[in-house]
Amino acid sequence: MIRQGTTSLIDTEVLIPTSLEQAWDLKEKFGETASFIAGGTLMQTHWAKGFNCPLYLISLDQVNEVKGWGKDLVNGQSYTRLGASITLDFCRQNKELFHPLLVEAARNIAAPAVRNKATIGGNIANGFGDMIPALLAMDAVITVFDGNLVHLQPFYDFIKNHSQSLIISVQVPDDQTKRFFYKKLCHRESFTPSIVTVAGTFHLNEKKELSAVRLAVSGSTTQPQRLYECERLLEGSAPTNDQLQKLFQTIEEEFTPTTDVFSTAIYKKSVAANWVVSEIARLAT
Amino acid sequence: MGMKEHAEIMTPPKMEISLTINGTNVVLQVPPTKRLVTILREELHLTGTKISCEVGRCGACAVQMNNQLVNSCLVMAYQANDTSIVTIEGLAGEELDPIQRAFLEEGGFQCGYCTPGMVMAVNALLATNPSPSDEQIQEALSGNLCRCTGYGGIIRAVQKVITNNNQAI
Numbered sequence: 071m072i073r074q075g076t077t078s079l080i081d082t083e084v085l086i087p088t089s090l091e092q093a094w095d096l097k098e099k100f101g102e103t104a105s106f107i108a109g110g111t112l113m114q115t116h117w118a119k120g121f122n123c124p125l126y127l128i129s130l131d132q133v134n135e136v137k138g139w140g141k142d143l144v145n146g147q148s149y150t151r152l153g154a155s156i157t158l159d160f161c162r163q164n165k166e167l168f169h170p171l172l173v174e175a176a177r178n179i180a181a182p183a184v185r186n187k188a189t190i191g192g193n194i195a196n197g198f199g200d201m202i203p204a205l206l207a208m209d210a211v212i213t214v215f216d217g218n219l220v221h222l223q224p225f226y227d228f229i230k231n232h233s234q235s236l237i238i239s240v241q242v243p244d245d246q247t248k249r250f251f252y253k254k255l256c257h258r259e260s261f262t263p264s265i266v267t268v269a270g271t272f273h274l275n276e277k278k279e280l281s282a283v284r285l286a287v288s289g290s291t292t293q294p295q296r297l298y299e300c301e302r303l304l305e306g307s308a309p310t311n312d313q314l315q316k317l318f319q320t321i322e323e324e325f326t327p328t329t330d331v332f333s334t335a336i337y338k339k340s341v342a343a344n345w346v347v348s349e350i351a352r353l354a355t
Numbered sequence: 356m357g358m359k360e361h362a363e364i365m366t367p368p369k370m371e372i373s374l375t376i377n378g379t380n381v382v383l384q385v386p387p388t389k390r391l392v393t394i395l396r397e398e399l400h401l402t403g404t405k406i407s408c409e410v411g412r413c414g415a416c417a418v419q420m421n422n423q424l425v426n427s428c429l430v431m432a433y434q435a436n437d438t439s440i441v442t443i444e445g446l447a448g449e450e451l452d453p454i455q456r457a458f459l460e461e462g463g464f465q466c467g468y469c470t471p472g473m474v475m476a477v478n479a480l481l482a483t484n485p486s487p488s489d490e491q492i493q494e495a496l497s498g499n500l501c502r503c504t505g506y507g508g509i510i511r512a513v514q515k516v517i518t519n520n521n522q523a524i
Contacts, residue, residue, distance in 0.1 A: 081368060082368075082386075082387070082388045083368050083387070084370070084387040084388065084431075084433045086433070110429070110431065110434070111411060111429050114410070114411070114428075114429050114431075115410040115411065115429075118409060118410045127387075127388070129433065129434075131434070159423075177494070180411075180498065181414070181494075181497040181498025181499075182424055182476070182479070182494070182495055182497070182498060183411070183414060183417050183424045183425050183426045183476070183498045184411050184426065184429065184498060186420075186423040186424055186425055187425055187429060187430070187434075259497075260494075260497040261412065261497050261498055
């Protein structure tokens with residue numbers, strides 16, 4: 071039996087709506103005592119740690135709007151749409167369907183048995199998932215339901231505002247001409263929470279000049295963050311050694327990780343700076 | 356939809372779930388949040404599936420749900436409804452499954468506690484990828500912890516199954 075906080079949980083009720091509207095109405099009705107749930111892999115580990123389990127679980131398993139994947143046009147640009155209930159392993163295994171940065175991010179999360187249940191929507195909704203920096207670096211957009219309307223918004227706005235809207239899907243640009251990188255530091259080689267995760271994308275022209283630079287960082291105890299100053303520093307330039315040194319300093323200034331029981335903020339800054347600089351150097355010089 | 360208003364609940368809410376376990380249809384009345392590993396072990400006495408970390412980290416409770424590897428400690432009863440489950444007890448016929456035999460022959464276990472989960476993970480891997488690379492084997496087993504063998508015998512066992520399968524073709 072799962073636990074509610076430190077006490078044995080015996081009365082959690084599972085509600086299984088079949089539409090977005092039903093799901094939203096149930097959340098409105100039960101408020102803070104209810105949570106949406108899809109794969110539930112991370113939520114269950116939280117409950118095992120002693121976090122309170124809600125009295126009501128609103129399963130999204132039967133909500134068709136959050137299922138499947140496809141192609142969308144957004145402002146004339148082609149995007150791949152991933153329904154919130156797409157599992158991380160589906161993303162990991164279907165290299166021909168999804169952008170390689172997404173596939174690489176999924177590969178770095180947990181292990182196959184967890185990835186077979188864990189969903190992209192859940193990874194985003196928990197606020198610290200390792201898909202988030204990849205999606206930030208890709209300029210993804212997200213489709214949400216706010217109780218009245220289904221609407222698109224920039225992915226970064228959704229993350230920054232800690233939106234409580236119901237995630238329907240995330241849309242990723244199909245542009246595969248950008249260079250990209252994704253790195254995740256853990257306490258062991260695989261299947262542990264991230265200390266620092268970094269992701270980046272950029273175009274590189276014939277003169278080795280960078281454009282459309284996107285850099286994102288996060289960690290299991292660090293809020294996802296875009297490194298706007300660093301992006302501006304690199305935009306339009308062909309990186310030199312001096313500039314890469316300046317980039318290193320700027321990352322250390324701009325990135326604001328937390329200190330937790332395992333790692334200091336200073337250490338995380340250093341890891342992120344080393345990784346981003348080495349990856350930019352590898353891909354652009 | 357919901358079974359009761361919370362204020363009325365005096366006993367654990369239960370739901371009827373119907374699932375296939377190792378080819379046999381089973382119908383149970385269980386709390387919707389009861390874990391599959393508990394159902395398997397305590398209700399159905401299929402104790403080959405082991406319980407250990409209870410948070411999806413060790414893989415000792417791995418089973419296959421609709422042909423996909425899952426940690427049964429992270430599957431709640433309502434999520435198992437209308438699914439097909441295969442546990443370690445469902446692999447062998449009159450003879451051991453070739454993966455089980457390879458684990459025996461190559462020293463793929465010592466205490467054996469992780470072995471059912473390991474075998475289920477290898478079975479899931481080879482079902483979709485009959486000739487995995489070393490890297491793919493490692494990734495497939497990255498959620499299964501063994502604290503006895505150092506993994507050497509396990510990897511040898513997997514490679515032996517692959518070799519035997521290829522020779523049989």
